[in-house]
Amino acid sequence: xxxxxxxxxxxxxxxxxxxxxxxxxxxxxxxxxxxxxxxxxxxxxxxxxxxxxxxxxxxxxxxxxxxxxxxxxxxxxxxxxxxxxxxxxxxxxxxxxxxxxxxxxxxxxxxxxxxxxxxxxxxxxxxxxxxxxxxxxxxxxxxxxxxxxxxxxxxxxxxxxxxxxxxxxxxxxxxxxxxxxxxxxxxxxxxxxxxxxxxxxxxxxxxxxxxxxxxxxxxxxxxxxxxxxxxxxxxxxxxxxxxxxxxxxxxxxxxxxxxxxxxxxxxxxxxxxxxxxxxxxxxxxxxxxxxxxxxxxxxxxxxxxxxxxxxxxxx
Amino acid sequence: xxxxxxxxxxxxxxxxxxxxxxxxxxxxxxxxxxxxxxxxxxxxxxxxxxxxxxxxxxxxxxxxxxxxxxxxxxxxxxxxxxxxxxxxxxxxxxxxxxxxxxxxxxxxxxxxxxxxxxxxxxxxxxxxxxxxxxxxxxxxxxxxxxxxxxxxxxxxxxxxxxxxxxxxxxxxxxxxxxxxxxxxxxxxxxxxxxxxxxxxxxxxxxxxxxxxxxxxxxxxxxxxxxxxxxxxxxxxxxxxxxxxxxxxxxxxxxxxxxxxxxxxxxxxxxxxxxxxxxxxxxxxxxxxxxxxxxxxxxxxxxxxxxxxxxxxxxxxxxxxxxxxxxxxxxxxxxxxxxxxxxxxxxxxxxxxxxxxxxxxxxxxxxxxxxxxxxxx
Numbered sequence: 001x002x003x004x005x006x007x008x009x010x011x012x013x014x015x016x017x018x019x020x021x022x023x024x025x026x027x028x029x030x031x032x033x034x035x036x037x038x039x040x041x042x043x044x045x046x047x048x049x050x051x052x053x054x055x056x057x058x059x060x061x062x063x064x065x066x067x068x069x070x071x072x073x074x075x076x077x078x079x080x081x082x083x084x085x086x087x088x089x090x091x092x093x094x095x096x097x098x099x100x101x102x103x104x105x106x107x108x109x110x111x112x113x114x115x116x117x118x119x120x121x122x123x124x125x126x127x128x129x130x131x132x133x134x135x136x137x138x139x140x141x142x143x144x145x146x147x148x149x150x151x152x153x154x155x156x157x158x159x160x161x162x163x164x165x166x167x168x169x170x171x172x173x174x175x176x177x178x179x180x181x182x183x184x185x186x187x188x189x190x191x192x193x194x195x196x197x198x199x200x201x202x203x204x205x206x207x208x209x210x211x212x213x214x215x216x217x218x219x220x221x222x223x224x225x226x227x228x229x230x231x232x233x234x235x236x237x238x239x240x241x242x243x244x245x246x247x248x249x250x251x252x253x254x255x256x257x258x259x260x261x262x263x264x265x266x267x268x269x270x271x272x273x274x275x276x277x278x279x280x281x282x283x284x285x286x287x288x289x290x291x292x293x294x295x296x297x298x299x300x301x302x303x304x305x306x307x308x309x310x311x312x313x314x315x
Numbered sequence: 316x317x318x319x320x321x322x323x324x325x326x327x328x329x330x331x332x333x334x335x336x337x338x339x340x341x342x343x344x345x346x347x348x349x350x351x352x353x354x355x356x357x358x359x360x361x362x363x364x365x366x367x368x369x370x371x372x373x374x375x376x377x378x379x380x381x382x383x384x385x386x387x388x389x390x391x392x393x394x395x396x397x398x399x400x401x402x403x404x405x406x407x408x409x410x411x412x413x414x415x416x417x418x419x420x421x422x423x424x425x426x427x428x429x430x431x432x433x434x435x436x437x438x439x440x441x442x443x444x445x446x447x448x449x450x451x452x453x454x455x456x457x458x459x460x461x462x463x464x465x466x467x468x469x470x471x472x473x474x475x476x477x478x479x480x481x482x483x484x485x486x487x488x489x490x491x492x493x494x495x496x497x498x499x500x501x502x503x504x505x506x507x508x509x510x511x512x513x514x515x516x517x518x519x520x521x522x523x524x525x526x527x528x529x530x531x532x533x534x535x536x537x538x539x540x541x542x543x544x545x546x547x548x549x550x551x552x553x554x555x556x557x558x559x560x561x562x563x564x565x566x567x568x569x570x571x572x573x574x575x576x577x578x579x580x581x582x583x584x585x586x587x588x589x590x591x592x593x594x595x596x597x598x599x600x601x602x603x604x605x606x607x608x609x610x611x612x613x614x615x616x617x618x619x620x621x622x623x624x625x626x627x628x629x630x631x632x633x634x635x636x637x638x639x640x641x642x643x644x645x646x647x648x649x650x651x652x653x654x655x656x657x658x659x660x661x662x663x664x665x666x667x668x669x670x671x672x673x674x675x676x677x678x679x680x681x682x683x684x685x686x687x688x689x690x691x
Binding site for chain 1: 328330331332334336337338339340342343345349356359361363364366
């Protein structure tokens with residue numbers, strides 16, 4: 001079953017009052033929507049739905065000006081958006097173009113993601129069938145391409161969709177195990193507490209760590225999780241944070257230092273003296289081994305409503 | 316920690332892809348980051364998507380790692396090499412072209428002296444002095460001045476090659492039947508201009524011609540030399556036509572060309588004539604009708620009296636419009652080179668029949684009847 005995207009801002013209560021689409025004619029011509037039989041009115045409805053749901057990329061309580069709306073639509077991949085919507089609508093010319101441009105890259109991406117050619121080809125074929133709209137809901141053919149909003153490239157969206165299918169399938173079959181760890185099931189348990197510590201001490205330390213992690217920024221928590229839990233390299237993390245890998249290294253050093261100090265402060269708040277808190281953590285606080293896998297897997301409620309979808313035919 | 320587990324609620328593929336491609340606004344990006352910090356599933360998704368993107372871009376960058384051809388390492392050396400080759404091509408192209416633009420050099424300096432036929436008896440005396448420099452030039456060429464010999468040979472060959480396809484004569488007078496003397500006359504300005512522009516011609520014509528060529532190439536030739544070169548080019552055309560005509564009439568064409576190369580005396584006459592007259596009328600050619608058998612180089616008519624000077628400088632008088640001629644006794648110094656009817660203030664020819672004569676030294680004599688001359 002394809003994922004049914006729910007717009008974030010719509011869920012956050014953004015007004016559904018349609019706003020005028022500025023420069024609609026120009027955007028319609030530039031997108032090439034006419035070549036796929038997408039009329040101007042259909043194009044307007046698509047833009048209006050996307051812009052309103054995302055509040056034109058602004059904060060939920062902000063009101064977009066004309067220039068902000070134009071900038072938002074200019075930032076969309078309109079050509080890809082039109083192609084995806086035309087394919088979802090069953091336009092033959094759009095499908096021919098899609099196959100000629102994206103079929104081979106889609107297969108290569110699937111092979112790269114799965115690491116196995118046969119599995120990658122199967123994954124690509126199943127996604128292609130799903131994209132074509134073989135799934136029906138209430139008698140209506142559904143295509144995941146309807147969820148493409150053009151914020152990124154269509155090829156990137158296809159890669160991400162394949163990755164989602166693959167991860168969901170893997171996690172369903174081997175739940176909560178890393179894809180990159182060949183020794184699944186043999187993952188060493190985090191030594192939250194030293195064997196010689198008492199349960200009361202472990203509980204006190206866990207609370208101090210949770211409080212410290214809560215005060216970290218989202219990017220810092222992501223950094224700790226990606227580096228310590230997923231064991232991603234600095235080179236892999238750096239592009240996602242739009243910084244150099246050396247910067248990632250410095251950020252890691254700074255975050256761990258701040259985290260260590262905050263934990264000590266939290267322990268002091270629990271009634272321990274600073275020397276006692278440092279001794280509690282060990283001779284070297286940087287050797288503190290945290291179970292981030294459990295403490296970081298929380299997010300703000302209501303931010304996302306999409307559920308992980310298992311891959312069809314691979315369960 | 317008052318948080319809710321979001322393991323089953325995730326951003327959709329569009330949001331995650333936009334995060335990977337850095338296409339999100341700050342609020343959306345912070346939202347995604349907050350989720351990613353606690354969601355290993357979505358972290359796996361974005362890292363896999365990023366890995367696939369890198370793999371897709373890899374084939375495009377692989378060709379740059381292929382070993383390049385050996386000559387590609389020399390690409391920086393190609394720039395100066397190409398420039399040098401272009402400069403060399405320009406030199407090779409324009410040097411012969413520039414050389415062929417000065418055919419008069421061949422006329423100024425005859426190359427094969429042994430091919431020159433003996434001059435006519437009347438010419439022998441005046442031409443003898445000028446033949447000596449030519450002979451000395453040939454000696455110089457044989458002595459090893461190969462470069463100069465080549466420079467002289469090229470225009471000479473050009474004349475011989477262009478003769479069969481020569482254009483019609485540029486001068487009206489050249490359309491009349493021409494004999495060897497007239498062809499020598501037509502070709503003589505080439506030499507005369509050389510003589511006029513370089514005073515050393517008489518003593519060392521080869522050197523003088525070479526100097527003139529150098530002056531032309533450096534653009535320092537005087538205006539008078541330019542005018543002389545134009546006359547020389549006209550003469551070249553006329554000469555070519557002469558050779559062509561003579562071949563058609565089975566006459567000794569090559570002899571005329573070669574003879575013209577050994578006619579410094581007549582060349583001097585025409586050259587000075589040009590210098591004096593300075594008009595197109597002075598270039599008028601005269602058919603050989605004088606008792607001396609030579610071509611007239613200057614003529615003047617007042618009423619029924621006509622005076623003409625031949626190539627040897629002898630003056631003849633006719634009182635019946637050229638039917639009969641009688642030589643005029645020499646009463647001037649030097650050699651007469653021009654005679655003309657003296658004009659009054661109004662520009663009309665004097666009714667009293669006043670002639671004016673100039674010699675090669677520039678002195679002037681006047682006569683009312685053409686027979687008695689007095690210095691001016």
